[in-house]
Structures are given as C-alpha cells and as structure tokens.
Amino acid sequence: MGEIREEGFEAAYHICNITKEEEVVSLMDFAVKTYGALNIVIANAGIIRDGLMIQTDEEGKVKKIMSLSQFQSVLDVNLTGCFLTLREGAVRMVNNKWEGLLLIVSSINKTGQVGQLNYSSTKASVALWPKILSGEFHMKGIHHIRIVGIAPGYVATPILKNMNQKALDTILKDVHIQRLIEPEEITGLMKVAAENDALDATTLEITGGVLYGNRTIAK
Ligand SMILES: NC(=O)c1ccc[n+]([C@@H]2O[C@H](COP(=O)([O-])OP(=O)(O)OC[C@H]3O[C@@H](n4cnc5c(N)ncnc54)[C@H](O)[C@@H]3O)[C@@H](O)[C@H]2O)c1
Numbered sequence: 001m002g003e004i005r006e007e008g009f010e011a012a013y014h015i016c017n018i019t020k021e022e023e024v025v026s027l028m029d030f031a032v033k034t035y036g037a038l039n040i041v042i043a044n045a046g047i048i049r050d051g052l053m054i055q056t057d058e059e060g061k062v063k064k065i066m067s068l069s070q071f072q073s074v075l076d077v078n079l080t081g082c083f084l085t086l087r088e089g090a091v092r093m094v095n096n097k098w099e100g101l102l103l104i105v106s107s108i109n110k111t112g113q114v115g116q117l118n119y120s121s122t123k124a125s126v127a128l129w130p131k132i133l134s135g136e137f138h139m140k141g142i143h144h145i146r147i148v149g150i151a152p153g154y155v156a157t158p159i160l161k162n163m164n165q166k167a168l169d170t171i172l173k174d175v176h177i178q179r180l181i182e183p184e185e186i187t188g189l190m191k192v193a194a195e196n197d198a199l200d201a202t203t204l205e206i207t208g209g210v211l212y213g214n215r216t217i218a219k
Contacts, residue, residue, distance in 0.1 A: 018045050018081030028088040039100035040194055041089030043082040043126075046105060048162050049074050050115045051218045071118045078122035086133070086147075093145050101194050104129055104149040108207045115167075115218030127151060127203040134201035146200040148193040153207030156180040167217040176209025 004011040012034045016027040031038055049071075055064040086102050093100055107123040109116055130147040137145060153175065154160065160168060160180070172180070189206050193199050 018085055019076045021084055024084040024088050028092055032092055037096065037098050038089055038092050039098055040103065041085060042103040042105070042190065043085040044105045045077060045081055046159070047074055047077045048116065048119045048159060050119065050163060052115060053117050066117065074118035075122055078119065079125060082126050090145065094142055097144065099144040102133065102145060102147045103190060103193055104147070106149050106151040106203055108151055108153045108205060108210050110151055112214055114214045114216045130201050130203055146197065148199050149203030150186065150189055150193065151203050151205045152181060152186050153210045154180050155183060155186055157183055164217050167215060171212060171215060174210065174212035176211060179208070181206065181208050
C-alpha cells in the first residue's frame with residue numbers, strides 16, 4: 001500500500017478472511033464508507049494445497065491420502081470466498097445502481113491439473129461464473145455490472161513457493177515465452193477488463209503460451 005501512495009495514488013486496507021461471511025460484509029461496508037461507492041470488485045485471494053487423492057507405495061498399497069481439510073480448505077477460500085466477495089460487492093452495486101465490474105481470478109489449471117484435484121476444481125468452477133452471473137443479471141434487467149474472469153498461467157508471486165519446484169521448472173520448459181508471467185502483466189489485463197465495456201461474460205486466458213499436457217505437480 002505504501003508503494004501505491006508513493007506513486008501519488010489513494011489506497012486503504014481492511015483485513016478480512018474471505019471465508020467468513022461477516023468479515024466480507026464488513027470489508028465491503030468499509031470500502032463504501034471510505035470511497036463512497038464500489039465500482040470494481042476483484043475476487044483475487046486464492047490458495048493451493050497440492051497433493052494426490054491417493055498415494056501408493058512400492059507394493060501398490062495406499063500410503064497417503066488427501067485429507068478432507070486439504071481438500072476443503074482450498075474450496076473454502078477459492079470457491080466460497082470468491083462467492084461471498086462477489087455477492088457482497090454485487091448487492092451494494094445493484095442497490096445503489098453503481099456501474100462497474102466484478103472480476104474473477106481463475107487459472108490455466110482450470111483444464112484439470114494432476115496433483116491439484118482441489119485447486120483445479122475451484123478454478124474450473126469460477127471460470128464459468130462470468131457466464132452464469134451475467135445471464136442472471138441480464139434476466140433481472142441489471143445491465144450496469146459486467147462480469148469478467150481471467151485465467152493466468154504461471155505468475156511470479158509467492159503462491160508458487162508452495163508448488164513442487166522441480167515440477168515448476170519442468171512446466172516452464174513448455175511455456176512459449178520461457179519465463180514466469182510478471183504480476184504487472186496480470187494487473188495490465190485487469191485494467192483492460194475494467195476499461196473495455198465490450199468485455200463481459202467471459203474468462204480470458206493469459207498464460208504466456210502454456211503448451212504442456214497435464215503434469216503431476218503434487219509434493
Ligand atoms: N501465481 C500464479 O501462478 C497463479 C496462476 C493462476 C492463478 N492464480 C490465482 O491468482 C490469485 C492470486 O494469487 P497470487 O499468485 O497473487 O498468490 P499469493 O499467494 O501471492 O496471493 C494470494 C493472496 O490471497 C490471500 N488469501 C489467502 N487466503 C485468504 C483468505 N481466507 N482471506 C483473504 N485473503 C486470503 C493471501 O493473503 C495472499 O495475499 C489466486 O486466486 C490464484 O489462485 C495465480
């Protein structure tokens with residue numbers, strides 16, 4: 001936030017666990033109180049807890065399973081948290097007729113990544129939401145809020161530290177631009193989504209040209 005202010009822009013923060021309904025309500029109220037309106041809501045928070053559903057030993061017997069909490073925790077943040085964020089943003093934008101954008105962060109791994117049963121399930125799901133929600137809004141005559149998803153490839157952010165680094169190196173060999181995407185390249189696309197009213201009801205991929213099939217990226 002300091003960096004944003006140093007650049008001469010305005011910024012404020014409110015700590016919130018997006019899996020908790022009352023905290024998301026309080027975050028949205030804070031935003032409205034601070035800035036007087038809400039025009040862009042980005043459901044960006046996400047986690048990974050990679051692993052295989054069942055892991056076998058040399059004898060072919062199951063030695064490890066994905067625990068319920070390993071599965072559920074990713075759904076809680078990436079799916080329920082995204083739902084609460086968008087819902088609470090939309091309630092305020094609709095009631096006040098504020099024009100704007102709901103932006104959803106999916107992932108290239110919406111196509112089904114081995115080792116990410118939990119994560120890929122959430123990202124495949126939210127990739128559909130722009131279509132579902134814009135249809136819902138259209139049906140109800142709400143035309144002043146667009147919904148756009150973005151599905152990034154591998155971006156140089158801390159989330160990648162939780163991935164198997166050998167698998168990540170292998171994956172990068174099959175990325176056409178031969179490097180991780182920079183966070184600024186993602187925010188650049190978010191800016192385009194905010195500024196271009198023709199973008200709606202769609203999930204855009206920004207992957208640097210990921211060319212691989214599904215690999216195992218579990219620890
Ligand atoms: N980095 C990548 O390669 C990549 C690729 C595709 C999609 N994504 C998606 O981009 C989004 C941003 O990820 P990132 O790469 O910046 O990762 P990151 O780990 O750097 O940031 C994730 C953020 O989510 C926050 N968060 C986690 N759980 C939360 C909760 N319960 N309540 C509130 N905040 C919570 C964390 O505090 C962190 O600031 C995620 O949805 C992620 O799935 C990332």
